[in-house]
Amino acid sequence: MFNHNYFVYITTNPNRTTYYIGVTNDLPRRLTEHFENSGKPGTFAGKYFCYNLIYFERYPSPNQAIDREKQLKGWSRSKKEALIRKQNPNLKFLNELAFE
Incomplete structure (x- = not known):
């Protein structure tokens, strides 16, 4: 298996007041997409300018990553911030x- x-x-946004949590298999591409969508109201990350990476975890399988994203x-915001x-x-x- 590969x-x-x-x-x-x-x-997060430039002022660090809003968090966006996502999952991807291509982090650089996804961050670029968030940046390109900044200010666009059609997506949460775009609407709130959440294109600055502040945290990430790596997983070997998509199911593990999706389960962690849901968790x-x-x-709560305070628990996310502590992590x-x-x-x-x-x-x-x-x-x-x-x-x-």
Whole structure:
């Protein structure tokens, strides 16, 4: 079987006031799409300018990633923020890491 990468990721807007949680098998492409859709009201991430990566996790299967995405979406904002700050204490934008 091939070794695949699936990502659960959290993006935020420039002021870090809104979070978006998603899943993808191509993180750089997905971040580019979020940036290109910024300001467009047709999508949540676009409407709220959520194109700055602040957290991600890697999984070997799509089912694991989807299950984790659903779990995170059910969490309170404070619980999500605590998780993010464990990996990224200053909520630094991590987009450059995705494009390495």
